[in-house]
Amino acid sequence: MNEKNNISKDLLQFIKIVNELISSENNEPVFKEPEELLKSVDIILSDKPTDDTEFYQILKEVIKETPKTSSKRFFNQLFGGRHSKSVIGDLLAVLLNNSMATYKISGIQTLIEKQILEEVRKKIKYPPEYGGTFPTGGSMSNFMTLVAARDKISNHRINGESKKRLILYCSETAHYSIKKNVSFSGIGTNNIRSISVDNNGEMNCKELEKSIQIDLKNNLSPFYVNTTAGATVLGSFDHFDEISKICKKYNLWLHIDGAFGGSLIFSNKHNELLRGIEKSDSFCFNAHKTLGAPLSCSILLFKNDQDLLRSFDTDANYLFQTHNDKYNLGKTSLECGRRNNALKFWTLWKSIGSVGIQNIVEKQLLISNKIKEYLSEKPEYKLIGPRYSLPICFTYKNIDPVDLCNQLYFSNKLMVSYGSHAHKTFVRLVNVNSQNGIEEVKGFFKIMEDFVEENYERLKKISN
Numbered sequence: 001m002n003e004k005n006n007i008s009k010d011l012l013q014f015i016k017i018v019n020e021l022i023s024s025e026n027n028e029p030v031f032k033e034p035e036e037l038l039k040s041v042d043i044i045l046s047d048k049p050t051d052d053t054e055f056y057q058i059l060k061e062v063i064k065e066t067p068k069t070s071s072k073r074f075f076n077q078l079f080g081g082r083h084s085k086s087v088i089g090d091l092l093a094v095l096l097n098n099s100m101a102t103y104k105i106s107g108i109q110t111l112i113e114k115q116i117l118e119e120v121r122k123k124i125k126y127p128p129e130y131g132g133t134f135p136t137g138g139s140m141s142n143f144m145t146l147v148a149a150r151d152k153i154s155n156h157r158i159n160g161e162s163k164k165r166l167i168l169y170c171s172e173t174a175h176y177s178i179k180k181n182v183s184f185s186g187i188g189t190n191n192i193r194s195i196s197v198d199n200n201g202e203m204n205c206k207e208l209e210k211s212i213q214i215d216l217k218n219n220l221s222p223f224y225v226n227t228t229a230g231a232t233v234l235g236s237f238d239h240f241d242e243i244s245k246i247c248k249k250y251n252l253w254l255h256i257d258g259a260f261g262g263s264l265i266f267s268n269k270h271n272e273l274l275r276g277i278e279k280s281d282s283f284c285f286n287a288h289k290t291l292g293a294p295l296s297c298s299i300l301l302f303k304n305d306q307d308l309l310r311s312f313d314t315d316a317n318y319l320f321q322t323h324n325d326k327y328n329l330g331k332t333s334l335e336c337g338r339r340n341n342a343l344k345f346w347t348l349w350k351s352i353g354s355v356g357i358q359n360i361v362e363k364q365l366l367i368s369n370k371i372k373e374y375l376s377e378k379p380e381y382k383l384i385g386p387r388y389s390l391p392i393c394f395t396y397k398n399i400d401p402v403d404l405c406n407q408l409y410f411s412n413k414l415m416v417s418y419g420s421h422a423h424k425t426f427v428r429l430v431n432v433n434s435q436n437g438i439e440e441v442k443g444f445f446k447i448m449e450d451f452v453e454e455n456y457e458r459l460k461k462i463s464n
């Protein structure tokens, strides 16, 4: 056995390191300047091998200095925390190392991916002729739908251009991937119509229809509306039912980007927020954002698999050699070697059931709502955005939110970010760690309030 490549031996070390990480991560430091890290941890690569004892020592230091996204101090991003059953699935996917391109190389893992898609299909009431895949993330999910919608109404895929200028619509709060995707797909960013939103961040449907009518009058070709279930900053949900009627009237593709909030399909209590979802042409959600699955785990469904096949089914006889296309998932994906991101969601779902997943999403919304209720009674807080959403957006006293977030980070207290809406900037606390209870989220406010009290003089102020 090669001393350097001994999986059993390395896994024993791995378990040790993981146990140390888990017992220490809650209050670990989250910030050091890059120059300081470069001086203190030996990450330099060289021709020389590293002795295993030293190698593991360095690895421990690297882990110690890595920001801890599962700690009780991390509220910065739309992911955080972990569910052990999902982690187990992901670790196994690494060890098994299948590519999801063909049945031949992924076998039962193909069936597992298809089983998830089928159960999600039932939840969103798409017809049996649906299609689906696990792209690398929400941005890629959005990209695939845009390309499919483009190819459905034009020969852009073949000719590199369309007869008429293609126009798409999204709200001004849509995720920034939309702009990138429009550029990558050759549609051109000048052809995005950015529709205004109300105070809650929901798309103005009247303005959407008006904008479509103007474009039609100008002999342009409207083709796609991107809506959001859980907008990145405020967590708002667009009115899918109303927008679907507009899309039907003008024959436009309706995509629901549920990367952040789409996991509400598991909730019976809050599915009103997703009313009309079955009328969409495509829908995605990220299990890595709200359900404790490790990055990344994005699930994308198309109402009609022909739309997916038209754009992504390209033959390659060096790859597709056995079984029919139903089991060769590379026929409906962008990637060739595609990581198995389904197993971690299957292990979670199999272990806790739909009921367990429902409990996770409902608990998170409940905590956010309770905290908003609690803050609304305190005059030093001003809340921004909808009541029913996961992010808790607020300003505190007269403290500049940008400075507050930065100083909390530089002082190793908390990781939280700021956002802006309607010319206002505010702290955006993202409550998605499924391991957190209300006490952990309240703990955030205690640390922040103490920090402001101790540092009040040096923190920048805003005029209210």
Ligand SMILES: Cc1ncc(COP(=O)(O)O)c(C=O)c1O
Pocket (backbone or CB within 6 Å): 078, 136, 137, 138, 139, 140, 142, 175, 177, 228, 230, 231, 232, 257, 258, 259, 260, 286, 296, 298
């Ligand atoms: C609404 C929305 N869509 C898409 C994405 C992109 O997802 P990913 O980070 O998996 O690419 C995000 C990420 O924050 C998001 O909030």
